[in-house]
Each structure stands twice: as structure tokens, then as C-alpha cells.
Amino acid sequence: MSVKVYIPTPFRKITGNRTFVDADGLDVNGVLRDLDQRFPGFGEMVFDGEQELLEHVNVYVNNHEITSLQGAETRVTDGDELAVIPAIAGGAGNAMTPEMVERYSRHLIMDQVGPLGQRKLIDGKVLAVGAGGLGSPVLVYLAAAGVGTIGVADFDVVDRSNLQRQIIHGTSDIGRLKVDSARDRILDMNPNIDVITHTSPLTSDNAMEIIPEYDVIINGADNFATRYLVNDAAFLAEKILVDGSIFLFEGQVTTFFPGQGCYRCLYPSPPPPGMVPSCSEAGVLGVLPGTVGAIQATEAIKVLLEQGEPLKNRLLLYDALAMDFRTVKIRRDPGCPLCGDAPTVTELIDYEEFCGSPFHEN
Numbered sequence: 001m002s003v004k005v006y007i008p009t010p011f012r013k014i015t016g017n018r019t020f021v022d023a024d025g026l027d028v029n030g031v032l033r034d035l036d037q038r039f040p041g042f043g044e045m046v047f048d049g050e051q052e053l054l055e056h057v058n059v060y061v062n063n064h065e066i067t068s069l070q071g072a073e074t075r076v077t078d079g080d081e082l083a084v085i086p087a088i089a090g091g092a093g094n095a096m097t098p099e100m101v102e103r104y105s106r107h108l109i110m111d112q113v114g115p116l117g118q119r120k121l122i123d124g125k126v127l128a129v130g131a132g133g134l135g136s137p138v139l140v141y142l143a144a145a146g147v148g149t150i151g152v153a154d155f156d157v158v159d160r161s162n163l164q165r166q167i168i169h170g171t172s173d174i175g176r177l178k179v180d181s182a183r184d185r186i187l188d189m190n191p192n193i194d195v196i197t198h199t200s201p202l203t204s205d206n207a208m209e210i211i212p213e214y215d216v217i218i219n220g221a222d223n224f225a226t227r228y229l230v231n232d233a234a235f236l237a238e239k240i241l242v243d244g245s246i247f248l249f250e251g252q253v254t255t256f257f258p259g260q261g262c263y264r265c266l267y268p269s270p271p272p273p274g275m276v277p278s279c280s281e282a283g284v285l286g287v288l289p290g291t292v293g294a295i296q297a298t299e300a301i302k303v304l305l306e307q308g309e310p311l312k313n314r315l316l317l318y319d320a321l322a323m324d325f326r327t328v329k330i331r332r333d334p335g336c337p338l339c340g341d342a343p344t345v346t347e348l349i350d351y352e353e354f355c356g357s358p359f360h361e362n
């Protein structure tokens with residue numbers, strides 16, 4: 001029987017840094033022996049001298065701890081998912097403290113999340129580009145869900161006119177860096193997470209140092225130069241990109257998987273400068289980014305949990321005035337200059353020149 005095994009961070013040095021590996025066996029014991037064959041040293045991490053499973057190592061089959069099943073003799077079938085989870089001393093790292101068990105209790109009782117899914121969230125690293133209208137709900141929900149490492153990239157300071165929609169910031173934050181205000185807010189919500197702030201504007205010079213550090217990138221940029229930069233960097237770094245944008249009463253969301261389409265497939269070049277006004281010029285309904293950002297956060301959490309169907313090759317269109325959601329099919333363009341068959345963009349370019357506009361228009 002061929003099964004998929006989730007490998008937690010402490011064991012990944014044995015599996016060549018792979019998060020999931022395949023293994024064969026009739027029962028849990030057989031699968032673990034097979035893993036020891038494939039990855040020498042694995043056995044020592046999970047078995048004691050008597051070849052019994054170590055007490056500080058828990059094994060889950062499809063999210064159920066095996067002591068609640070038939071222990072190491074629990075039979076497995078094709079397609080089952082196993083997880084081998086050691087306790088970690090000191091309550092640091094990805095061990096769940098009693099406080100965390102209580103905090104995440106509504107996740108832990110869900111079949112689709114459970115202890116294994118919650119650990120995937122704790123191990124997850126997500127970067128929010130922008131701590132504004134879209135970034136606000138994204139950051140708050142990722143933090144609340146327990147995503148363990150959250151990056152925030154924004155160079156701007158909180159302005160009173162932001163507070164109509166950027167709900168992560170408060171009146172007392174006016175004049176502060178948005179990343180500082182956002183970090184304080186989400187650490188107050190969940191002190192178990194790590195927040196990494198990036199205060200320099202994302203540019204062609206630094207994007208490939210920042211974006212590869214994360215699993216999922218959430219684009220909440222307010223200008224085309226940053227939107228294309230983040231798209232290209234996410235593709236080049238082979239990261240999943242959840243793209244969201246808003247205008248007046250309308251929003252768009254899609255999730256790009258590396259090599260399966262990108263923002264340039266959808267929009268090969270930006271509109272001429274001035275043709276599409278920004279939110280600061282045209283306005284935006286305050287609650288709109290709440291809806292769109294919450295959808296982006298949902299996508300990121302699903303991707304980390306490996307549950308459900310992401311908005312892959314689909315563009316979700318939301319019209320708040322009509323209260324209409326629809327999805328249209330999108331696909332990789334073989335002629336795409338970035339992810340096509342004969343790419344012409346193989347490294348980051350000058351995006352201000354490409355878009356004919358600066359990174360930061362407001």
C-alpha cells in the first residue's frame with residue numbers, strides 16, 4: 001500500500017528537506033520500517049532499542065492518532081496520509097502548548113484541520129505584500145489561524161484616510177510604520193507566531209532575497225509595478241501566489257501555482273499610466289478589501305492545509321454592487337514572456353520603466 005507521509009521540521013534533515021514523502025507498507029509499523037530503508041537514520045528517530053515506537057513520537061493516520069486506532073498495527077490503504085510528529089522540548093518550535101490547544105480547539109476538532117493540519121499552519125510561512133486594505137484582513141486571519149511565520153512588507157506609514165478600510169490599524173497608529181502597527185496588532189491577537197517586517201520597498205534588488213523565504217505570497221499591492229514585480233519574483237522562486245485586487249466596488253482573486261499560469265498570462269502588460277486610476281484617485285468601498293482579503297487568506301490557509309480546491313486556473317470576480325460572485329477559467333499562456341514556452345523574462349526587470357509609473361504612487 002502506498003501512502004503519503006508528512007515529515008515535520010525536526011526530521012526533514014533526514015528526508016532531504018522534503019515535507020512529504022511516499023512510503024509503502026501494510027500497516028503503520030511497515031510504513032515506518034520502509035521509511036527507515038529509504039531514509040537511513042529515520043528508524044533511530046522513531047524507535048527505541050526494543051524497536052517499539054518512542055513515547056515522545058506520535059503517529060497519525062488520516063489525522064487520527066494511532067493509539068485511538070490499532071497502534072503500530074493500524075492497517076493502511078493506498079492514498080492514506082500519515083504524519084510522524086515528535087514532541088519538542090520546552091514548548092518552543094512547533095510543539096503545541098495547552099494554551100495553543102485551547103486557542104485552536106475549533107480547528108483541532110475539524111477532520112479537515114485536526115492536529116496535523118494545525119501543525120501545517122504552525123509550520124507555514126506566508127508573506128503579505130502590503131499592510132493596507134487587503135493586507136489587513138489577510139494578516140489578522142492568518143495570525144488568528146496560527147500561521148507560524150508571517151511576513152509583512154510595506155514601507156508606508158498609517159494615514160487617517162487609510163482607516164476607512166485598513167482595519168488592522170487604529171487612530172492611535174497614525175504616523176507609525178504600517179508594518180509596526182500591523183505586527184503589534186497580530187501579536188496581540190496571537191503571541192505564538194513570528195512576525196517578520198520588511199520596511200524597505202520591494203524592488204528588483206531585494207525581492208529575490210525576501211520572497212524565497214516564504215511558502216505562499218499574498219499580493220495586496222496597490223500599484224502595477226509592485227504587482228508585476230511580485231508576480232515575477234514568485235514565479236522565479238517557485239512560490240504559490242495569491243493575487244487580489246480591488247477597484248471601486250469590484251474585486252478579483254486568483255491563485256497562481258508555479259508553472260501553471262501567472263499574472264502576465266492574464267495581463268501581459270499593464271495599462272498605460274493614468275488609464276486605470278488608483279484607489280487614492282478613484283476611491284474604494286471600505287468593506288470591499290475586507291471581502292477580497294478574507295478570500296485571499298482562505299486560499300493561503302487551504303494551500304497550507306492541502307485541503308479543497310484553490311482558485312487555480314480560475315479568476316474569481318466579485319461585484320459588491322450586484323452582490324455577484326463568478327469565476328472564469330484562466331490558463332497558462334504558452335506565449336507568456338515569463339512562464340511561457342520561450343520566456344524572455346528570466347530575471348527581475350525594471351518595473352517602474354515597464355509600467356511607466358513609480359512603485360509608490362500614493
Ligand SMILES: [Zn+2]
Pocket residue numbers: 261262263264265266332333336337338339340
Ligand atoms: Zn505567465
